[in-house]
Amino acid sequence: MTLNDVDAIDSTLCPTANGMPMLGLGTWQASGDDCTNAVRTALECGYRHIDTAQGYDNEDAVGAGIAQSDVDRDDVFLATKVSSSNLSHEDVLETTRDSLDRLGVESIDLLYVHWPSRTYDPEGTLSAFSQLYDEGLIENVGVSNFEPDQLEQAVDLCDAPILANQVECHPLLPQEHIREACANHDIEVVAYSPLARGSIVDQPEIQDVAAKHDVTEIQVSLAWLREKGITAIPKSVTPEHIRDNWRSLTLDLESEDVAQIDAIDETSREIDPDYAPWN
Template sequence: MSDNDPAVDDCPYSGDIPMLGLGTWENTDPEACAESVATALEMGYRHIDTAQAYGNEADVGEGLAAADVDREEIFLATKVWIDNLAADDVIETTEASLDRLGVDSVDLMYVHWPSRTYDAEETLGALNELYDDGKIDRIGVSNFEPDQLQEAIEISDAPIVANQVECHPFLQQEELREVCEEEGVELVAYSPLARGDVLENDTLQEIAADHDASAAQVSLAWLRQQGITAIPKASSEPHIRDNWQSLSVTLSDEEIDRIQELEQTGRRVDPGFGPWNQ
């Protein structure tokens, strides 16, 4: 570790979830993916996020095994893909995910999107069965709009603990954050750096210069100070470290206000099957 790195204990938790994790979307090179997971864990990260659709669960599992960190210390999340949301498929593909990851259970299993084969009662019923069997410790949803989130909460016997959505200074998700707060659901931000666009923003660069930090660190600090968990994707050691060092950045109220007032420029992840497009 660098002398400037935050300690493991410096990472705050939102409920049971470490508020800074490593995202692995598009980390498709097997060796690089495994190495990035091991590097992050050795650096201090304790939250790793993957998905069936990423095609890298086995590589993430290799990284978990390579790191000198006990499994019990790691918060591991994955997601059931939209082709696999019928009840039998949820069960079968979750068990396959566990095999690929090399674990007996995952800390959090998300419904990746409320789309295609998703049926709230059938899909969530199967996840509750897995929860009761101890194969998943928590149930979450991803890319759910407020009405879909509330439906899931009503249907699921087990708590819906998190909703993972795109969130960053250019897509602040005010309405969804309010609903999550009311319902006691953690908001987890994917693409928290707006697919790299935060690095080019003048306001974020100016705030970063005042903290001797990067614009990425400022974006992650803003999310953290809003109570939002972030899982930035990074594959190289310098980027993994830069994101980790965001834990040392604390923004002033005035700086937070400046970020809140940024022009909202919309989504960077916008598939046709997204619920907001239906």
């Protein structure tokens, strides 16, 4: 799969937030050659932010995609997450080194606590993250699925600065309270499931804005997140969808478009496990 299969858009079109590209490729539920090909295709299309996790069981495939692309590793912002079963102090240290080996890299640009649950111990877990940061094995610390209370505690306990909080976020789950808490600490919001697993395409308000600009509903939703200062990591293994997501960078919404989407009164949470901190 080469650039002939997708339309390349200059990677410099993608804005950054504290050095993190604001549009990336998510890899949840991607595996094997499909995952490797998606990562390589995305990078050759212009993406420079790739997101994975220990729990996705695809770090080796992600690493292969980066290695097979024509993009230098130094130009790729690579993020992974420590599983909630690996969050004791020593397990964080050991499994992060395992992640580095699987990814085939010397350091990770952003390492997240995947969920504040199961073996998560704020002091023990975050001290391990700080140690990895001090050792240069990770460039940035992140948290994921943290509510404001957990975020506040993490900021107080973590010696290394926290770059991002990754949460489900899209026009049907705008997460204002989390965005406010992150803004108070200069922490970026990264949106997983930014398309509500496809539900946003059925929203009349989004359909109207898409028709107005002659674009897809997906592009509108990704542009809405960018207007809110939120980084999005939509997942796809299909070149057409990877390209469509990337093209959202060329869409500039008008203030009335944003207001129309903000006015959607339907809410939907796609990822809602029993152990989530909001339950």
